[in-house]
Amino acid sequence: MLDxxxxxxxxxxxFAIGHVLIWKVPQLLHTPLMSMTNxxxxxxxxxxxxxxxxETTLADAVLGAAAIALAAFNLVGGFLITDRMLRLFKxxxxxx
Amino acid sequence: xxxxxxxxxDLAIIVLLIAGFWQxxxxxxxxxxxxxxxxxxxxxxxxxxxxHSYFDLSIIVSAFALxxxxxxxxxxxxxxxxxxxxIAFQHGAGGVAAFIVSAVxxxxxxxxxxxxxxxxGFLGVVIGAATFSASMIASGKLANRIKQTPTILPLHDxxxxxxxxxxITLGTVSWNATGSPLIYYLVSLVFCSIVxxxxxxxxxxxxxxPVLISFLNATAGLAAAxxxxxxxxxxxIACGATVAASGSILxxxxxxxMNRSLVKVLIGIRPxxxxxxxxxxxxxxxxxxxxxxxxxTAAALPVKEDYFSRAVEAVRNARSVVIVPGYGMALAxxxxxxxxxGQLLETMGKSVCYVVHPVAGRMPxxxxxxxxxAEVDYDHLREMESFNPQFQSTDLALVVGACDVVNSAAIxxxxxxxxxxxxxxxxxxxxVIICNLDEKPGYSGxxxxxxxxxxVILLIGDAKESVNRLLRSLSNP
Numbered sequence: 399m400l401d402x403x404x405x406x407x408x409x410x411x412x413f414a415i416g417h418v419l420i421w422k423v424p425q426l427l428h429t430p431l432m433s434m435t436n437x438x439x440x441x442x443x444x445x446x447x448x449x450x451x452x453e454t455t456l457a458d459a460v461l462g463a464a465a466i467a468l469a470a471f472n473l474v475g476g477f478l479i480t481d482r483m484l485r486l487f488k489x490x491x492x493x494x
Numbered sequence: 495x496x497x498x499x500x501x502x503x504d505l506a507i508i509v510l511l512i513a514g515f516w517q518x519x520x521x522x523x524x525x526x527x528x529x530x531x532x533x534x535x536x537x538x539x540x541x542x543x544x545x546h547s548y549f550d551l552s553i554i555v556s557a558f559a560l561x562x563x564x565x566x567x568x569x570x571x572x573x574x575x576x577x578x579x580x581i582a583f584q585h586g587a588g589g590v591a592a593f594i595v596s597a598v599x600x601x602x603x604x605x606x607x608x609x610x611x612x613x614x615g616f617l618g619v620v621i622g623a624a625t626f627s628a629s630m631i632a633s634g635k636l637a638n639r640i641k642q643t644p645t646i647l648p649l650h651d652x653x654x655x656x657x658x659x660x661x662i663t664l665g666t667v668s669w670n671a672t673g674s675p676l677i678y679y680l681v682s683l684v685f686c687s688i689v690x691x692x693x694x695x696x697x698x699x700x701x702x703x704p705v706l707i708s709f710l711n712a713t714a715g716l717a718a719a720x721x722x723x724x725x726x727x728x729x730x731i732a733c734g735a736t737v738a739a740s741g742s743i744l745x746x747x748x749x750x751x752m753n754r755s756l757v758k759v760l761i762g763i764r765p766x767x768x769x770x771x772x773x774x775x776x777x778x779x780x781x782x783x784x785x786x787x788x789x790x791t792a793a794a795l796p797v798k799e800d801y802f803s804r805a806v807e808a809v810r811n812a813r814s815v816v817i818v819p820g821y822g823m824a825l826a827x828x829x830x831x832x833x834x835x836g837q838l839l840e841t842m843g844k845s846v847c848y849v850v851h852p853v854a855g856r857m858p859x860x861x862x863x864x865x866x867x868a869e870v871d872y873d874h875l876r877e878m879e880s881f882n883p884q885f886q887s888t889d890l891a892l893v894v895g896a897c898d899v900v901n902s903a904a905i906x907x908x909x910x911x912x913x914x915x916x917x918x919x920x921x922x923x924x925x926v927i928i929c930n931l932d933e934k935p936g937y938s939g940x941x942x943x944x945x946x947x948x949x950v951i952l953l954i955g956d957a958k959e960s961v962n963r964l965l966r967s968l969s970n971p
Contacts, residue, residue, distance in 0.1 A: 401726065402610045402611075402723075404728075405722075405723055405726065405731055406723075408728050408731045408732050408735070409719055409723075409731050409732075409734075409735045410735075411732075411735075412508065412731070412732040412733075412735035412736050412739070413735040413736070413738060413739045414739075415512055415736070416515065416735065416737075416738075416739030416740055417739045417743065419512065419515040419516055419518075420515065420518075420739060420740045420743045420744075421743060422518075422519060423515075423518045423519070424519065424877070425747075425850070425852055425858070425859055425862070425877050426521070426859060426862045426872060426875060426877075427518055427519075427521065427524050427859060427862075428744060428747070428857075428858035428859030428862075429577060429857055429858060429859040429860050429862065429863045430518075430524055430528070430859075430863070431518055431524075431740060431744070431859075432581060432707070432708065432711050432740070432741070432744060432857065432858060432859075433577070433581055434514070434518075434527070434528050434531055435715065435736070435737040435740040435741065436581055436584050436585060436588065436711060436714065436737075437531070437532070437535070437584075438511070438531055438535065438715075438733050438736065438737050439585075439588045439711075439714040439717075439718045439734065439737040440535075440584075440587075440588050440591065440718075441535060441538060441718055441722075441729065441730050441734065442588060442591040442592045442595055442717075442718045442721050442730065443539070443558075443591065444538060444539065444542045444727060444729065444730055445591070445592075445596075445599070445721050445722070445725050445727065445730060446591055446594070446595050447539075447542055447543065447546075447548070447554060448542065448546065448595075448725055448727070449595060449598055449599075450548045450549055450550050450551075450553065451546040451547070451548055451549075452549070452602075453549055454549060454550060458598055458602070459553055461594050461597075461598055462553070462557075462594070462598065463553050463554075463556075463557040464557075464590070464594060465590070465591040465594040465595055466554060466557040466558050466561060466591075467557040467558070467560050467561035467564075468587040468588075468590045468591045469561065469587070469588065469591035470557070470558045470559075470560075470561030470562045470565060471562065471564050471565040471568075471584070472561075472565065472584045472585075472587040472588045472591070473535065473561075473562070473565070474561070474562035474565040474566055474569070475562075475564075475565025475566065475568050475569040475580075475584060476565070476569075476581075476584055477528060477531070477535075478565070478569035478570065479572060479577070479580065479581075480528045481525065481528055481529070482569065482570070483574070483577070483863055484521055484524050484528060485525065486574070486863065486866040486867050487521035487522075487524075487866045487872045488866070488869065488871055488872065489521075489871050489872055489873050
């Protein structure tokens with residue numbers, strides 16, 4: 399039971415910290431922000447990995463593999479495109 | 495590893511993740527921030543791989559490789575105008591992963607999972623599956639593959655409510671189920687949630703898309719967090735929660751920028767309630783028809799000559815120019831030409847800046863990315879709130895493909911669908927040039943008084959063409 403409270407605490411704590419920090423992100427960076435958080439939400443890949451931590455039936459393995467592939471798509475694609483997008487932002491000092 | 499050490503490692507990774515967000519203040523910082531967050535996720539993966547022993551490592555590796563390869567190809571090929579559709583698609587992919595993991599966990603360990611874990615599991619399945627289908631619809635709309643306007647089904651509210659009730663009932667009856675009945679319950683739960691997502695998102699469209707995509711960002715995070723609770727993984731919970739926080743903030747920022755409440759956007763209430771308003775709204779809808787003839791003539795005569803020479807003169811005489819890009823600019827792919835015009839004006843010794851409305855584009859901040867791609871320096875980009883008082887002292891406002899966000903009816907007329915929405919105070923500038931495709935009202939259906947203002951120089955037609963003509967006339971004196 400303690401564990402559950404601990405986990406809820408982690409949830410509330412992260413949500414609160416996220417809230418404080420994200421209010422400070424300028425509008426300029428809202429698209430890259432969403433793109434990055436999108437990649438972070440693909441952390442579900444961890445859950446998909448853990449499905450394989452115990453013996454799997456065929457159905458489990460198929461579903462697990464699909465979840466891993468999709469989450470990896472989201473994870474790698476998300477960070478890459480955010481990086482590409484942010485590199486487009488230039489200012490006078492190193493732009494032009 | 496001991497338990498204490500485990501907690502410390504997790505904490506370190508969470509701090510790393512937070513440091514990633516912390517750096518999201520300037521574009522350069524954000525570049526590092528994104529990298530920091532990527533490292534945090536990489537560490538998460540390594541830690542999880544290290545802590546457990548796995549069966550079928552080959553499946554894991556090949557599935558991961560396949561997914562990341564596809565992700566990289568798409569990420570490297572996508573153009574900046576496709577970003578919103580791509581992000582929506584990725585939200586969907588995340589949703590699938592979340593509901594699969596939650597469902598399999600629920601099925602495999604029905605007895606050992608605590609009741610809070612069980613509730614989280616069900617929520618993970620429902621939110622994940624609904625996020626998946628809603629994101630696919632959103633992605634289709636954003637990519638112009640399906641109709642962008644809201645689709646309202648008969649008894650739409652009833653349909654949503656009915657599906658929700660069905661989902662709750664299914665969740666309740668499957669509470670103590672195990673074995674194959676549980677599989678059936680879970681499959682129907684997934685199916686109902688997918689239906690819910692579709693019914694929910696088809697009703698949102700057009701200018702409300704930034705709200706929908708931000709909302710789905712939040713639900714994708716939430717699904718990940720619930721998935722984390724059922725598998726009792728702190729890192730998953732922390733990551734999911736920060737994403738949910740970010741998504742909900744963006745959703746709120748978008749709603750504020752349109753002066754609409756989230757509920758109204760999501761349940762499809764377009765503000766046109768009492769009698770007077772509905773007459774106005776109706777007139778607003780009729781007007782385009784009446785205007786279409788005029789527009790047809792305007793299109794036949796390429797931009798009226800006197801208008802065009804007035805525009806060139808206005809640009810020549812202006813010392814300070816502010817460019818107001820709207821989604822029309824992006825649709826016409828005119829951002830590169832607009833940027834060239836901006837550079838030319840600067841070489842002519844004028845001060846040039848760009849003001850971007852928070853909801854310009856199809857997702858929060860989209861316009862800034864498009865301008866950055868067109869090599870506009872970000873120190874030229876201004877936010878609405880800080881720039882609005884400066885319109886009065888600006889010689890020329892050049893509007894390219896924007897309508898509702900510069901519609902002064904929003905602050906002058908009561909009871910229109912956009913009344914009360916913060917707008918860019920373009921009408922306060924000394925001169926205004928508008929390069930729009932036609933004189934039709936924007937998505938809101940409210941006619942823009944600017945079009946009738948004698949001070950305003952209208953260059954009707956393809957924005958790219960209009961901007962290029964300006965460019966040519968200005969570069970050969």
